[in-house]
Amino acid sequence: MHTDPLAKYRDERLPRYTSYPTAPHFSPQVSAPQYGAWLASLPDTASCGSLYLHIPFCRSMCWYCGCHTTITKHDQPILDYLTVMRWEIETVAALIGRPLPVSHIHFGGGTPTIMKPDELASFVGLLADRFALQPDAEIAVEIDPRTLTPTMMATLGRVGVTRASLGVQSFDPVVQRAINRVQTVEQTANAVNGLRAAGVAGINFDLIYGLPHQTIQSCTDTVAACIEMAPDRFAVFGYAHIPSFKKHQRMIAEGTLPEGDERFAQAEAIGAALQAAGYRRIGLDHYARASDPIVDAQRQRRLRRNFQGYTTDTAEALIGFGASAIGRLPQGYVQNAVALGDYAARVSAGELATTKGYVLTADDRFRADLIERVMCDFAVDVGSVARRHAVDPATIFRRLPRLATLQADGIVEQCDQEIRITPNARHLVRTVAAAFDAYLEAPTRTFSRAV
Known part of the structure; x- marks a missing residue:
């Protein structure tokens, strides 16, 4: 029995509160026409908006993944999807009826850099044409270092990407084999160096604890290797094993997962190692260098939280594009169709892809x-x-x-x-x-x- 009065709370299953109410409370009562009305009624005084573009494709499945993504070895499904998403951007921009000022753009996934470099450049150009990108707008892209090419790195710099978020998770080869994600320190370092050389100044790393066969030592060894690359921020997540919801997680044997006190010890060890290296803890799961703007935002109590986690983004409207993408407007939340076919059919018919949402009280x-x-x-x-x-x-x-x-x-x-x-x-x-x-x-x- 635990003598620590806090221990009884550690196994509670709770939302991450990237929204409130949380996504399970969204309902079909919020429809595409209602979202269209919300877009059309965005006030001219709205200072800024944010854009999220969901690219739900990867070349291989990581067994731990909790995202909406599809595995494809071919480019045509990606090209078809990107065509549809361009139509969605045009539809949304027309409904807004003016070039909405935009302060943040986030390409999420899946693996957004599965696009060809010219395709990504085309998307940034389209957004710049349909919205009023602010001169200091942050453009962030999630990246799998294993598939990042020199040409893509150069393109990211050329189109003005300011922040790259690299998935690392763990450098322990035993853990990597158990999660179907083999990624070397050298691959990751090459990506970091190439991105910086291309002009992408902000580098984020994602780490996970609670993975199969993971130990406190392997966690701290991974942190030590990461610190050598000097990223600006870390996001440290606990693995959520929900095979009833994500069927591919059945490839992970539950008996290999650390439990309870061991998970907590891993999280604490990672946090201690990062703080000893000079990173400041930001909220639940982020760590940042003292010079990072997110640290000032926390100090001044103006830090925000949205579907991408902790942010300095204060935009009044977050507009989501792509299958399963979630948006937030002053009236409430909206979410696009999750299934790729359903999403494509709705947009191809000239409609918004909204299938559910929530009206805030x-x-x-x-x-x-x-x-x-x-x-x-x-x-x-x-x-x-x-x-x-x-x-x-x-x-x-x-x-x-x-x-x-x-x-x-x-x-x-x-x-x-x-x-x-x-x-x-x-x-x-x-x-x-x-x-x-x-x-x-x-x-x-x-x-x-x-x-």
Whole structure:
């Protein structure tokens, strides 16, 4: 039996709170016509928007993957998909009716660099034509270093990509074979050096703990190899094993997965190694160099959280393109059809691909604000947020019964109307955020573990 009062929370299955309400609460009640009306009603005063483009193709499947992606050895399915996504961009831009200022563009996947270099350049050109890209706009691309070519690196620099996010996960060859992702340190270093030489200044690495056969030593060895390449940021995720949802995860033998205390120890070891190397912890799972803008944003309590994780992006509208892409407008959330055929059929018919979404209520906006501040700051002034949303602060704590239990267990402390997560419980930030979630039912395997 655990003597640590915090240990009982580590195996809870909770949302990552990249949105509130979370995607399982989206419904078909929000349709394509409604999304079209939302786009058309974006106010002229809207300062900026963000664009997310989902490229759901890879050359091989990583067994741990939780993304919507399709494996293809051929280029034609990719070319067909890109044609459809161009039509979707044209449709959305026409509905907005003006060149919306854009401050952030994110190419996600799958493997966005599965495109040919000229195809990626064409997409950036189309976006620049249909939207008003700001001079200092961040353009980010997710990259698999194993398939990155010198020509693509040069193109990324030429079209103005400012940030590259490289999947690393683990450099342990035993772990790599177990997850079907063999990637050497040399391949990764070559990608980093080539990107920097091409002018892509921001480099992010993704790491995962809790993988099959992974140990504390293999985690810290991976960190040491990564630090030699001096990336600007790290995102450190816990592997979510949900084979009922992602069938390819059945290729991972559950008996090889570290559990409970071992997972927690791996996460702590990675965090300690990164902080010892000078990286600052940012929220739940990010680490950044002290000079990184995301560190200033956290210090000044203006850090934000969206579907790409922690960000400095303050745009009022996030517009998603591609199959399964999620967007957020002032009125609520929308999600495109997940199946490639369904997505293509809707767009080819001249329609938006929206199949579900969520209309935000006043209470949703209030709780989303509380949750975002907890996730970003490890603290929230409940009274201040309540007043911002015209809610009576005196009624709030009666509506949040779980906070008393968290306080009794030493996870949070309260000072007047501010809730702060105690330093030794920051890894349970999702547990605290869940206290503000009006929709959370008993934890299910559709969410990942709190740690």
